[in-house]
Amino acid sequence: DSGVTQTPKHLITATGQRVTLRCSPRSGDLSVYWYQQSLDQGLQFLIQYYNGEERAKGNILERFSAQQFPDLHSELNLSSLELGDSALYFCASSVYGNSHYEQYFGPGTRLTVT
Amino acid sequence: GESVGLHLPTLSVQEGDNSIINCAYSNSASDYFIWYKQESGKGPQFIIDIRSNMDKRQGQRVTVLLNKTVKHLSLQIAATHPGDSAVYFCAENRAGRRALTFGSGTRLQVQP
Numbered sequence: 001d002s003g004v005t006q007t008p009k010h011l012i013t014a015t016g017q018r019v020t021l022r023c024s025p026r027s028g029d030l031s032v033y034w035y036q037q038s039l040d041q042g043l044q045f046l047i048q049y050y051n052g053e054e055r056a057k058g059n060i061l062e063r064f065s066a067q068q069f070p071d072l073h074s075e076l077n078l079s080s081l082e083l084g085d086s087a088l089y090f091c092a093s094s095v096y097g098n099s100h101y102e103q104y105f106g107p108g109t110r111l112t113v114t
Numbered sequence: 115g116e117s118v119g120l121h122l123p124t125l126s127v128q129e130g131d132n133s134i135i136n137c138a139y140s141n142s143a144s145d146y147f148i149w150y151k152q153e154s155g156k157g158p159q160f161i162i163d164i165r166s167n168m169d170k171r172q173g174q175r176v177t178v179l180l181n182k183t184v185k186h187l188s189l190q191i192a193a194t195h196p197g198d199s200a201v202y203f204c205a206e207n208r209a210g211r212r213a214l215t216f217g218s219g220t221r222l223q224v225q226p
Contacts, residue, residue: 001156042203043158045213056212090157099207100146101215105157
């Protein structure tokens with residue numbers, strides 16, 4: 001158990017809908033990273049927050065957004081969902097703000113868009 | 115283009131064998147490397163990392179070797195057992211970049 005929690009574990013929704021994925025980092029970690037993993041694909045970095053502020057952006061679509069709250073949990077919002085958004089979404093947390101240190105991953109949320 | 119890639123998509127070994135999983139990277143400025151293990155239905159699990167000022171780093175049953183001359187990284191797992199069966203990812207970072215870049219993964223199958 002990495003200490004990172006994610007909810008929900010599974011999510012099934014229809015095209016055009018909006019969903020929110022939630023992540024709680026390990027105790028003491030200030031950074032949260034969001035990744036997308038499509039079937040048999042590697043991990044694609046989406047976005048990072050550090051202590052409540054956006055720190056880095058990767059291949060995140062404009063339909064997606066995220067935020068980190070004062071208690072350091074983070075939410076990833078996916079809107080106008082398309083079939084191609086079906087994937088595993090992971091969050092990871094780290095103590096530091098730069099990614100030259102290990103990141104600890106949560107169990108993921110499996111999103112299925114029908 | 116810049117990439118972190120894996121030589122073999124699937125590696126099958128016998129229980130008790132030593133396993134070697136390879137990874138190539140393309141950017142000589144990469145200075146931080148990390149290996150993750152991902153079991154089916156789970157999130158990636160940190161295994162070991164290495165910085166570019168080192169050639170070798172050992173953990174429990176695992177060793178990472180870094181050859182900067184040929185831009186190659188390997189993960190050696192000693193005495194593999196079925197519990198080691200998983201997909202292994204390498205990832206890299208470099209100064210000025212704010213995110214890890216992950217390779218596409220190698221599936222390790224350990225036959226009992």
